[in-house]
Each structure stands twice: as structure tokens, then as C-alpha cells.
Amino acid sequence: MIDGIYTLANDVVYDQLVALLNSIEANAGKNIPICVIPYNEQLDKVKAEIATRENVTLFADYASINYWDNFATQVWKNYPRAQKTWREWGLAELYRLPMHRKLCALDGNFDKFIYFDADTLLMSPIDYIYVKLNQYDWVTNDFQYKSELKYIFDGAPDLIKQVLPAEKLPSHIFCAGWFAAKKQIFSADLLTTLLDKLQSGEADVMALGGPDQSLFNYMVLKSDIAYYNFAYDDYENTTGNHWISQFDVQDYVLYDKGRRLTYLHYMSIGASAFTKLCAGEDVDIPYRDVFLHYRYLKSPEQRPQKFIRPNMLIQMQNLTSSFIQQKINNIKLNYRNFKNKVIQ
Template sequence: MAPRRGVYFLANDYVLDRAIAFLNSFRAHHEALPICLIPFGDDIDGLRRLQSYFDFTIWSGDPALLAACDDLSRGFHGEVKGHYRKLVAWEGEFDEFVYVDTDTIVLRDLSFVYDFLDTYDFVTTVSDVPDHFKWVWRESVHGAGVLTPDQIAFAAGTQFIASRRECLRFAEVRPRLDAALALAGHMALVTLEMPLLNYLMVTSGRPYTSLRRLAGAVGAGGPPPGDIPQERWAGDPIGAVRDGHLLTPWSPPIFLVHWAGMWWELERGDRAELPHGDLWSHYRRLGGLDVT
């Protein structure tokens, strides 16, 4: 029997506009692929009203698992951070899944990623970027004697993760949490769940990789680098945009644009405008959906 495949996203009504833009872009390239909302919090009445419009389900597992994720965030931050609820993706309805952050625009079909789950149990978009290390670990982690240099260097973004349901069940996570919490002083907790998910992936004993790693694996027997689509951060130049499409040809092609940190900077007043706001606005306006 073929595995049941789908996509998860995490949201509440606070990010309703972002969720609409994300869902419009997702459905523009995936007419039938199932997608499921993981509630960031209890305030999802506005999102519920969009269920039939975008044809998504809402995560309906044991509420105690969401509460356990909230407790986990308290252990690291002293308060509830809904970002840790990403962990229930491994307790959901899909045998193979992709998790995607809501501050993302999807530019092409992402189903190609499922093929990599034949070899790897965790696939992110970005890893092994020295400049990104500071968003996962503090320098002190090198002397902690817990992780190998390769495990530390992976330092993956967790805005996009492909995996299988059996790879990180909560029953397996619980016995490892004391060790993870002991490492909290070496984590860059400003990025919330990212250090923990990195720790859980690289210490799982399961194979992990990223699309960036795979694109650089010349001669490894896989497709050539230019054939593996990549994510781009919206803070980088991505070229001209028209009608929701990038006019600049990229190799490897871009399949996601991610606004990591930028909405937070806008809300703080640290940024005057959203980079590549024309791309985001195209998908927010697509279909003319008015939720005011």
C-alpha cells in the first residue's frame, strides 16, 4: 500500500494573512495534495472558516500531546512558545510528510522531496552553512562533549522538514528530553524550537540531510545539482517578480521563498518594508479572499 502523504503547517489567527498567502501559493501548485493545520494556539476560529476554501484538515490527535509540547517550551523558555508544537507532525495522519513554516511562499511542486525519504529519514532545505551556525548553537557547544563536529555543523533550518511518522514519535522523544535540556545553555534559543529539533535529528541514529547538501553531492549517484530545487531567504536577492513568478532563471531552481525573522522585524519597527513584498502580496491577493 502506498504511504499516505501530506503537508503540515503551523498557524493561528494572529498570522491569518500570512497563512492565506501561504495557502494560496501552496494550492496554486498542489491541487490535491492533503494539507493539515497544526494549531499554534487555541485562537484558530478565523482559520477554521477557511478550511473548505483551501481544503485543509486540522490536526486532531491527542490534545495531551499539544500540552506536552507546550510544557517542553516552558522547560526551555519559561513560557509557552507554540513553535514546539511542530513535534506533533510525527503523531499526525500522514505516513510521509513535509512540514512548512507559514511565512513561506511556495513557487513550484514540492512533491519531489518525498523521493528522498527512500534514503533519508529527515530532509531539511538548508544545512551546513557556517553563517547559520549562530541561529542553532552557541560556540560553547564545541566544548560540551555531547555532539560530534559533523552533528554540530549540520545546523539545519527547521522551517521545512520532510520525514516519516515513525521517525520521531513523542514516546521516543520523552526519554531524550533531559539530555536536550541539559544542553540548553549551548543552544541559540532565540530561534525557539530550531536547536531542539536539530539535536533530536542528529542524535536520532537515523540518516539526515538537506537539499543544500544533496545539491552539492556531485558524483554521489543522485541527480545533478541543478536538478534539485532549493529554498531562498527573502532577505537575499531573488530577481524580478511578475504575477507570482520569478523572472530570473535560477539553477538550482527556487521552490520556496522564506521570510524568516522579517515579520518580527516589521512588527518591532526594525524594518520599513517586507523584502520582495510584491511576491508575497500577489499570493495574499490571489483569489480575492477577504477576511476582514
């Protein structure tokens, strides 16, 4: 039995990927196998980084990549509301299609795995996650269930009741940026059945701001696999994980009211902010010193020694870009800004 970690990356998130890999080594051990699933073929920096790490590999099963690309394409290409809405938002016809490649983890070498988005930092050992996978097929650790259901499923209420098991809503919904599961828990027959149901109208329950997340939730809910969420089933002992929360910092590890975080998620902060910061631009990122610590843990000599504010023209360009992005976020119902959680 092989346990491991997957993430999804390309050169756009290079700085975040390095920080994540270093945080895993520092807080969980340097021998944990890690596999990077390619977001696309923009991978020169990623491949160079992987070559320096004995425990890190690049996912290269293109039969699996093509399968999940095709699976997601069939779901969304045949969903008129999605196509119409994304056009109105000025987005790609198959919005965020490569994000569905996270599902390649189900076909990889790890019998039990934990998936991390590249915009996360590991804060503690993770043995207990693998132990929980001895009892459950899919494990999460977030407070998505405290948000409105519309961020995952925004179809008509009657259709949601018809399509989804009411007894599992909202307790079984989750953020797709971090989850743990077992290899090949969805059979080929089940996947065929799910795709048929989605193409027959059930896709209309799904929210469109984060299509990969909505689809993963649908698959888990409809498959009847054993599901566990630390933040729901063990609420009193579970920490927050979203950057907007107020955490204590001790030796570059975050704590929530004395409890060590499992991971920190920088969800909704664009990759460009981290790239600019690592280029020496004075960018305001929550827990900035923590991120920089892990980003340059193995190369402290490369860490910027000072940070410079851009000139007025660049600042105006950045503000304009930020304004446009914020408008898109508002159109999408502020999809990715709802995970503030404070332990009571």
C-alpha cells in the same frame, strides 16, 4: 501511505496563511492534504478559511499538542541559563513555547510530510521531496550550515564537542521553518532518553534566540536518523530561499539564476507588516506583488486597490516599535537575519 503538508498558524498570521495555502494550490496542486497545527486558540479566521477548502484540516489531536507542550516545557523550565537570559531580554518565561507544536506533525495522519512556517510561499512542485523521504528520515533545503554555529548551539565549545557528534557539524544543522520528515521517527524510549540528557545538563549547548529550532536540531543530531539537506548534498543545483536574496520574478514565481525556487521564506519580517499591507497600508515588503498575488488569488476583489502611507504620528509609532524590535534582535545576536545565500 498518505503524503501531506503541515503548517503552524493562528489568526495573527492569517494573511500569510492564506497566501501560503494559495501558493501550494497554484504551484503544487489543489489536492495535496494540508493540516494546520494551532499555535493557540486564537483561530476564528483560520477556522473560517479552512472551512472553505476541502483539502485543509485543523490538527485536533490535543493529546499530541499537550505532549509536545509538556515536553518543551520540561526542557526549558529546567534550564537555568534559558530562564535567566529570557528574563534579561524581557521575554516570556517559556519563550516561543507554542513553536514547538511543529513536532505534532510526527503524530499526525501523514506518513511523509513537509512542514512550512506560515511565513513561506511555495514556488514549485514538491514531489521530489517526498521521493527523497523514501531514502531519508529527515530532509531539509536551506543554507543554515553556512552560518555560524552559535545561532543553533551556543554552548561552550568543549561541551558542544562532548555532547554533539563532531562529524555532523555543521552539515546536519537546519532552519526549523521548513523541513520534511516521516511520521513517528522518534520512539517513545528515545524521547525519554533525550529529555533525560537535556535535563542532565546537555541543554546548555542550545542557543536561546530560537529555542524550537535549537531543540529540533538537537533531537535530529542525537537520534542518528538518516538526514539529507539539498542545499548541502546537492549544492550546485539548489536555489536560495530567503527574501533578502535577489531573485527573478516570472509570472509570480521566483527564480535563482534560472532555477525555480522551492519556497520563499519571509523569516524575520513580522506578521504585523503583512497585516498592515493587506489593510491597505503602504508597507515595503520584498517581493510584495508576489505575496499579494497569492494572498488574493481566490479573492482578487478584496485586494487593496491603493496603498496609503500612514500619518506622521503613526509613522513615528511604527518607527518606535521597529526600533524596539531591532534592539531585541540585536540582543539575540540578530538570530533570524543570517540566511542570505547567493548561488555562485
